Amino acid sequence: MINVATYYDNLANQGQLHEVPRSDQRDTELVIGQVTKGELKNLYDHQMLPRNKSAREIYDNLRSAAPGGRCPTCGFGHVYTIDHFLPKSAFPFFSVLPENLVPSCRDCNTGKMARAANDAQSFHPYYDVGPLMQEQWIFAEVLRTVPISVRYFVQAPLHWNQLLALRAANHFRDYKIASRFGVEAASELSALIHYFISPPMQPHEIQDTLDRRLRAERQHQCNSWKIALFEALRDCAWFCSLEF
Numbered sequence: 001m002i003n004v005a006t007y008y009d010n011l012a013n014q015g016q017l018h019e020v021p022r023s024d025q026r027d028t029e030l031v032i033g034q035v036t037k038g039e040l041k042n043l044y045d046h047q048m049l050p051r052n053k054s055a056r057e058i059y060d061n062l063r064s065a066a067p068g069g070r071c072p073t074c075g076f077g078h079v080y081t082i083d084h085f086l087p088k089s090a091f092p093f094f095s096v097l098p099e100n101l102v103p104s105c106r107d108c109n110t111g112k113m114a115r116a117a118n119d120a121q122s123f124h125p126y127y128d129v130g131p132l133m134q135e136q137w138i139f140a141e142v143l144r145t146v147p148i149s150v151r152y153f154v155q156a157p158l159h160w161n162q163l164l165a166l167r168a169a170n171h172f173r174d175y176k177i178a179s180r181f182g183v184e185a186a187s188e189l190s191a192l193i194h195y196f197i198s199p200p201m202q203p204h205e206i207q208d209t210l211d212r213r214l215r216a217e218r219q220h221q222c223n224s225w226k227i228a229l230f231e232a233l234r235d236c237a238w239f240c241s242l243e244f
């Protein structure tokens, strides 16, 4: 198991967890020594989840480690559970490996199945702090719809390699970021419009307000529905001149 942890750590550090072969055996088949696949999977349910087991402390510590109780994968959901980054059904060796257990909101946890079938893994909250927390790759654009809406999209930094860009796209798709961010943006947008039009503000005042909000948000993270929204609105002359 120590070797398994080293193996995982090495691949995760290189963003290569998609290289781990899936375990296609049945639960009753031996996968290492006299241990079956089912026994490895059940380590989590039988030894880590029950409150009377000593490993429960590790589970609780991992779950409460997310700053502010926010899901590290999407940045705005509330932590609800522990997610197996590589699902234990296909990767039973990692069923209780702490590096594979990440605090997660309910919505991100359900993205797991799509992710498992993919050839490039989404970003890992423990290993991909740079892409997740230090560089912006989620942007938005204003759509001239009635009512006004925004569309979120991925734009990988130019210096990222192909794999990193693909992982960003998969992360965005698997966790349904576009639609989930869109829901949050819609209510904020309607409140902002009300604020800007009653009484009507000047374009430069609107831009300044949005810019202040943007800078405040960037104190905490660099990929969020608010950052992409405020930036897109600030840079849209049509919106700031209240021509809609």
Ligand SMILES: [Zn+2]
Pocket (backbone or CB within 6 Å): 071, 072, 073, 074, 075, 076, 077, 104, 105, 106, 107, 108, 109
């Ligand atoms: Zn989440």
